[in-house]
Amino acid sequence: MTEAGIESEPEMEDLLLRIVPGLAEQWQGSTPDEIAQIERIAGHPLPPFYRWFLSRMGQSMGPLSNSTLDFSAQRVLTCYAEGLVVPDPRFLLIAYESDEMMPLHLFYDFSAPIRNDALVTKRDAQGGELYDMFETLREKLARGALFRFRVSEMPQQCKGLVEGAHPDFLSRLDPVMSSLGFTQPIATGRICRLYERPDAAMICDRTPRAGVGNRVTFTLGGSNAGTLRKILGEIATESSLEVLVRKWIPELR
Incomplete structure (x- = not known):
């Protein structure tokens, strides 16, 4: 465990820094206060991997950024503050989808925790049908980087x-x-x-x-x-x- 309770992810960091050009100069992490605010919204401890993700890329994912998906801590907090998403102990918004043609946002589904992480699913901001995507955010991030780069x-x-x-x-x-x-x-x-x-x-x-x-x-x-x-x-x-x-x-x- 590193400072501020953030666990290390040496394999993930090695992969991303090795294959993503300019990532080390461009990624930017959340503040400890932003991470704490998201944890309060979740109502229970965040998955260790998500805490690491926020600490490294919670402000900017640099070259890993998606054109329509916003993973930033500030966007997550704004969505809850404005009432777009209601706090739920099972689901936590982790990425806001700005594409108006398919406005399905990414959520953690805490009913399926696994490997210090949790299942990533898509759904409407207010609920509805689930479209499961990945067993973990870790696998989503690594898979996307390996495919893209x-x-x-x-x-x-x-x-x-x-x-x-x-x-x-x-x-x-x-x-x-x-x-x-x-x-x-x-x-x-x-x-x-x-x-x-x-x-x-x-x-x-x-x-x-x-x-x-x-x-x-x-x-x-x-x-x-x-x-x-x-x-x-x-x-x-x-x-x-x-x-x-x-x-x-x-x-x-």
């Missing part, structure tokens, strides 16, 4: 499905990817994996509580189609896994 920058990408014979089937993928020289930059849960090596990066995930069985979508980026085919071929040699490629970007000729 590694996968999408690769000359060749492909998307598809990985299916397994066991509920924890992604654990069967780990040794295959390790044998190919990939590392996992952060620890993830049962329905998400992030892999990277110098010439390639891969994201595997699905939405929580989706009920789609032992299946995740994947996005793989690399230096060329041959490299990606080799990676996918090695994954397919694991007898408990099946790989289905649905799209190549750019399309192969």
